[in-house]
Amino acid sequence: MARLTLDDVTKVYTDEGGGDIVAVEEISLDIDDGEFLVLVGPSGCGKSTTLRMMAGLETVTEGELRLEDRVLNGVSAQDRDIAMVFQSYALYPHKSVRGNMSFGLEESTGLPDDEIRQRVEETTDMLGISDLLDRKPGQLSGGQQQRVALGRAIVRDPEVFLMDEPLSNLDAKLRAEMRTELQRLQGELGVTTVYVTHDQTEAMTMGDRVAVLDDGELQQVGTPLDCYHRPNNLFVAGFIGEPSMNLFDGSLSGDTFRGDGFDYPLSGATRDQLGGASGLTLGIRPEDVTVGERRSGQRTFDAEVVVVEPQGNENAVHLRFVDGDEGTQFTATTTGQSRVEAGDRTTVSFPEDAIHLFDGETGDALKNRELPSNRAIDAFVSN
Amino acid sequence: MATHDNTEHVSDATDEAVGWESKLRYFLNSDFVRSAPYWGIPFVLMSIAVYGGTGYNFAISFTDYEGLGTPDYSTLDLEMYAQALSSDAFIAAAQNNLVLLVGFTTICLVLGLFLAILLDHGIRFSEKFQTVYLLPMSLSFVVTAQLWLWMFNVESGILNLVVTTLGFNPVDWLGNPSIALGAVILALIWQFSGYTMVVYLAGLQSIPDDQFEAARVDGASITRTYLRIIVPQLKEASVSAAVVLMVFALKAFTFLYALVGRYRPPNGTDILATLMVRRAFKFGEWAYSAAIATMLLIMALGVIGPYLYYQYKQGGL
Missing domain, CATH: 3.40.50.300 (P-loop containing nucleotide triphosphate hydrolases)
Structure with missing residues (x-):
């Protein structure tokens, strides 16, 4: 030993x-x-x-x-x-x-x-x-x-x-x-x-x-x-987790993150954590993306379903923004019961407490997601 | 295969209906007959030359055929075999054969393995070195014999040059009956160790690196790794190389004949093959030589038989 x-x-x-x-x-x-x-x-x-x-x-x-x-x-x-x-x-x-x-x-x-x-x-x-x-x-x-x-x-x-x-x-x-x-x-x-x-x-x-x-x-x-x-950087965020985290390149414009096909308003508390970086990458895990719920608020976007991979317990749904480039796709996981099919129009929302933000140049994590119950996760994380 | 099945099927179904002409036509159209010219001719030539020859030799060995004329098959007995087995010359030649078989094969294998390990272990760019060691193999026995005849020369040979430089008396390599066989073995080893090396090298290079690494992590030294892990995995290479070498040892006639250019090899190096040829073509004792030839064949089968059995057990045949 x-x-x-x-x-x-x-x-x-x-x-x-x-x-x-x-x-x-x-x-x-x-x-x-x-x-x-x-x-x-x-x-x-x-x-x-x-x-x-x-x-x-x-x-x-x-x-x-x-x-x-x-x-x-x-x-x-x-x-x-x-x-x-x-x-x-x-x-x-x-x-x-x-x-x-x-x-x-x-x-x-x-x-x-x-x-x-x-x-x-x-x-x-x-x-x-x-x-x-x-x-x-x-x-x-x-x-x-x-x-x-x-x-x-x-x-x-x-x-x-x-x-x-x-x-x-x-x-x-x-x-x-x-x-x-x-x-x-x-x-x-x-x-x-x-x-x-x-x-x-x-x-x-x-x-x-x-x-x-x-x-x-x-x-x-x-x-x-x-x-x-709490990934340290873009690489860890992308590597750990299956399906991997959705990452969107973009930039900060005023109080809004502008990505390809969507504008994501950032709250003041979030902006404070960015330290003046303007080139940003926004990340969100597939399980944090909510699909198909009624449009409610600014952080919800129109999207089209490209492919659905059913796995029984859950579906991996590949989507793209209606306003975005054809090639920009992202993934969401939904429960196996939910009915979505390729070609469907739907809405997706990215809750702000679930997003990660990375420096566009260095890849360092600027803001990691907030955990629903910090106490519970800390118990996991710090052992 | 498909054609054959099809033919059979048709002939079964219409057995009553077709006459012998149709049957003959089916037969002449079968793969077996149509391919006959390709395998048949070599097969017949092979049979006559090898098995016919062997059979004729076997038959002669039971007669008393000698000198000119034709063999007399009226009295067949084992007299020639008895005569050979009780002759001193035969026993001596058989002993020399055995020494050649065991000594030459063993030393060749050990030396080849050693060279192969050195090449595999140290020098990974081994292709040039392989050629250096394999080159003797490409020479004919005649060339090897001439080359070593010069080197063995008592007055001017390079071996005696070395021996006298070291302060010893010159050695009569081929003239001294107690050394001559050793000298012959040395020359043959020179020619064949390259072959064993290449066989072993191929075996060694098919062993993945992680075998060495696993043994290292297990705490084995390099020597122990080779002894306990690597060399045991070369069993198959050893067996096939040994069979080739032993068969060569049995028929080293060419080399010995080329060495002196006559039927009698240097004293102390007479082997069954030289004895057989000398008895037959110098003294015309055909039946006696045929008996020796049969025994030589049995010895060769004695070497190859176990190998074939081994291959069969491994599923190779």
Whole structure:
């Protein structure tokens, strides 16, 4: 059990022409003992590189990586006492499940054979794969292989688990099951875990905290709800949440936000938070967009339904402003019962307490939504 | 396939109605007959040349055929086999064959694996290096033999140049019966280790990087990773390379013949193939040689049989 610290960690690759490619730039993170931290971001954002630096598979160009008080920078992967679950599982194809799981213990500890045997069996019991002990990886299903890969990490009882998109090769249903199972296991074992994913659903549901990366830089670290409701910037706002937040570019003109196809009056309290920025981006989550209610007030607009994606419990409704450009679309989620069809004319309203405003140039959040009951959300957000 | 089914279906349905002319026409129109010129001719040639030859050889080995004239098939017995098995020359040649088989194959595999690991591990731009090591493979046995004949030369050969520079007496590589076989093996290894290297390199490069990484995170050193994770995964490459090498070892005749240019190879390097050819074409002991040939065939089958069985078990056949 340990606390993992990244202090301005940077990774620079040198390409063939001698130029530098910065893969990860000055990331500072403090991962508490027993914490489940999810590193999330689009592909190529540096999340896997960061994880591989923690594992010792990549060197750290600058900055410091510490496990408790021990600096890990020069320590080889073999001596880090860190276990990793690979996206491809990387099971040894010629070894049985037992062989796969005991290999790490045989190589990294001096445990006697029967103790290794016992630990392997305990772990397989815990994962429900004890009947597979003598099978080879090629004889296992994807889900079973995934469990063996997890077991191989768990059996070593390491200081830290590193997981590199471990669920991405599973089908959707199994993935949802394994999400819950992984969380349960991590909770029981209490091992500090860093989990890399590009899937924002996994990030939202699994992590104690989420670290959002883009372009090698850390955008925000916080609880999932924190990132959802109070994004630091435009990137986090757009990345977290499914369907993603509607974002409208525009500018402040007097007391009105002028977007493409709609004018949105801002209250004085909101304007005070903008700090004089004139280029703005307005954001609103699909579930905050009200569709089809009677026109009531200035913050309601005429819109046309373009596509409806029914999902049973709710519909994702793609709309566009009647006065706006053809290409400018936005999404609203409505309950599954509501009847809207493509081509319908309707009205939408954006409640002012639900909008986010971002600086048009820097992308920084200027105003985040107000939460219906601050007390309730704060309880979520600050734990 | 579809045509064939169709033909059958038609002939079933109209069995009573059509005469033999129609049946013949259906037959002549079938895929089997129409494709016959393409597979039939090679098949017949193959049968006569290989299996006919093998069968004729087998038949002769039971006679006492010697010298000129035609074989006499009236008394067939295993005398020639008994004679061979009790002859010292045969036993010595068989032993040399065995040494060649085991020594050459093992060293070639180990050396090839070692080279492949070095190339795979250190130098990722390995294509040029692959060529360097594979080049000997493209030379004919005759060229290899000449090349090594020069190098083995007692007075002026490069090997003795090295040996004498190091302060030892010159070695008569091919003249000393206890060294000659080793010298031959060395030359063959030079020629074939490139081949094993390429086979292993292909195997190594098909192993994904994450196997190395997983082993590293599991705490294994580089050496242990190769020993316990990587090399065991090269089993299939080893088996196929070993079979090729062993078959070459059995028929190293070409190399030995090219080395000296006559039927008698250097003392101490006589193998079954050279013994067989010498007995047949120098002394005209056809039946005796045929018996040796049959035993050589059985040995070759002994090498290939298990391989085929292994392939069959793996689902490869």
